[in-house]
Amino acid sequence: MLKARVFTAIALFVIFLPVFFLLPKSYLYIVLSFVISLAAWEWARLIWPNNPSRPVGYALFVQVVLLFSYLALHRTIFDSLSMSVVVLYFLQAMLLGSVFFWVVCAPYLLKVGLLKHLDRHTFFLGVVGIFVFVSAWYACILLRNTDLWLFISILIVVWSADIGAYFVGRKWGKTKLAALISPGKSWEGVFGGLGCVLMVFCVVKAFGLLDHLETHLQMKLFFSAIFLMGMSVVGDLFESLLKRLAGQKDSSQLLPGHGGVLDRLDALLPTLPIAAVILQLLR
Numbered sequence: 001m002l003k004a005r006v007f008t009a010i011a012l013f014v015i016f017l018p019v020f021f022l023l024p025k026s027y028l029y030i031v032l033s034f035v036i037s038l039a040a041w042e043w044a045r046l047i048w049p050n051n052p053s054r055p056v057g058y059a060l061f062v063q064v065v066l067l068f069s070y071l072a073l074h075r076t077i078f079d080s081l082s083m084s085v086v087v088l089y090f091l092q093a094m095l096l097g098s099v100f101f102w103v104v105c106a107p108y109l110l111k112v113g114l115l116k117h118l119d120r121h122t123f124f125l126g127v128v129g130i131f132v133f134v135s136a137w138y139a140c141i142l143l144r145n146t147d148l149w150l151f152i153s154i155l156i157v158v159w160s161a162d163i164g165a166y167f168v169g170r171k172w173g174k175t176k177l178a179a180l181i182s183p184g185k186s187w188e189g190v191f192g193g194l195g196c197v198l199m200v201f202c203v204v205k206a207f208g209l210l211d212h213l214e215t216h217l218q219m220k221l222f223f224s225a226i227f228l229m230g231m232s233v234v235g236d237l238f239e240s241l242l243k244r245l246a247g248q249k250d251s252s253q254l255l256p257g258h259g260g261v262l263d264r265l266d267a268l269l270p271t272l273p274i275a276a277v278i279l280q281l282l283r
Contacts, residue, residue, distance in 0.1 A: 025144065025145070026074070028144065029070055029137075029140070029141055029144075030067075030070065032137055032140050033063060033066040033067060033070065033137060034063070035261060035265075036062065036066065036133050036136060036137045036265075037059045037060075037062050037063040037066070037133075038059070038254070038260075038261040039133065039251075039260075039261045039262040039265050039269075040058060040059045040062040040063075040129060040133045041055050041056065041058065041059035041252075042055075042251035042252045042254075042260045042261060042262040043055075043058075043125075043129045043132075043133070043242070043251070043262055044058035044059065044126070044129070045246075045248075045251065045252065046242040046243060046245075046246040046248060046251060046262075047122050047125045047126060047129070047242070047246070048122060049246045049247065049248070058126065058129070061130075062129075062130065062133050062134070065130070065134055066133075066134065066137050068087075069087050069090070069091060069134070069137075069138070072084055072086075072087040073087055073088065073091075091134065091135075091138040094130075094131050094134045094135045094138065095135045095138055095139060095273050095276060095277065096277070097131045097135070098131045098132055098134075098135035098136070098270075098273045099135075099273050099274055099277050101128055101131060101132070102231060102234060102235065102269075102270035102273070102274065103231070103270075103274070106234050106235075106238050106270070107234055109238070109241075110178065110181065110234070110237055110238060110241060125242070132269050133269075135272075135273040136265070136268065136269050136272050136273060138273075138276070139272035139273045139275065139276035140272060142276045142279070142280075143272065143275060143276055143279065146279060150279075153204075154228065154271065154272065154275050155268070156200060157197055157200065157225050157228055157229060157271075158228065158229070158232045158267050158268055158271050160193075160196040160197055160199075160200050161193035161194070161196055161197050161229045161232055161233075161267070162193065162232070162236075162267055163193075163196060164189075164192040164193040164194070164195055164196030164197070165185075165189035165190060165192050165193035165196075165233075166189070167192065168188055168189050168191070168192020168193070168195070169184070169185065169186045169188055169189025169190075169192060170189075172188045172192075173185075173186030173187075173188045173189050174186060174188060175187040175188060177189070177190060177233075177237075178237055178240075180244075181237055181240050181241050181244060182236075182237060182240035182241075182244070185236070185237070185240070190233060193229060193232075193233070194226070194229060197225055197226065197229045201222060201225055205218075217282070220282065224275070224278050227274070228271045228274060228275060231270040231271050231274055232267035232268070232270065232271050233267075234270055235266045235267045235268070235269050235270040235271070236266050236267050238266070239251070239262060239263070239266035250263055251263050
């Protein structure tokens with residue numbers, strides 16, 4: 001299992017590193033839209049586990065929304081400034097709605113265990129998914145357009161937290177974080193992830209990569225990284241809740257050793273929109 005996990009992680013790294021650095025931005029956004037649509041398909045599979053056709057339609061709808069938004073923003077087909085402005089406001093509303101869900105609603109739902117009867121909440125979760133996936137794609141555009149290394153840095157923060165949580169939790173995890181939702185996750189793993197994030201920040205600081213920023217901005221970045229790490233845990237737990245309610249161990253089997261695309265993106269779904277909003281507030 002661990003060998004398959006490591007092999008798949010290396011393969012994904014080898015595939016997506018050239019995508020981020022070599023592909024023109026326009027092609028990158030289209031590739032990301034297909035990845036997001038796969039995650040949307042898996043999300044819908046968890047919501048409607050007994051209806052195989054509905055997840056396909058759901059993923060296609062997300063894909064159409066993303067491609068339409070892309071074409072409107074770049075005025076590729078719709079050569080209209082007003083259409084671009086409308087789509088821009090739509091995407092910004094999706095971004096803010098997603099951030100509200102992850103920061104306010106998701107922790108509450110995890111605490112009270114909203115979804116004891118999944119079939120009663122499928123419409124709500126379907127609408128939430130549209131916000132989540134559209135905003136994650138739009139956040140990628142905002143962050144990538146601002147600075148490639150900023151985008152990569154956010155990915156590194158989330159992935160380092162995930163790696164630290166996995167190995168520390170596997171070795172020393174005893175105190176359950178949310179036993180009813182995800183028995184394998186522990187508080188020791190959370191602190192292991194936090195330790196990895198702090199280590200990454202210290203390395204970046206030691207190499208002087210933040211020296212061009214004023215001290216107060218460095219502190220804001222530090223606390224933002226800690227907050228993003230915490231929100232990555234919320235995203236991970238919320239997907240675990242959906243899987244438990246659907247009676248599934250993984251969102252799919254598309255990635256050997258990792259489960260599905262959603263299993264790899266669950267921590268990024270809250271952190272990317274939140275990072276994009278933080279960036280807008282700091283600029």
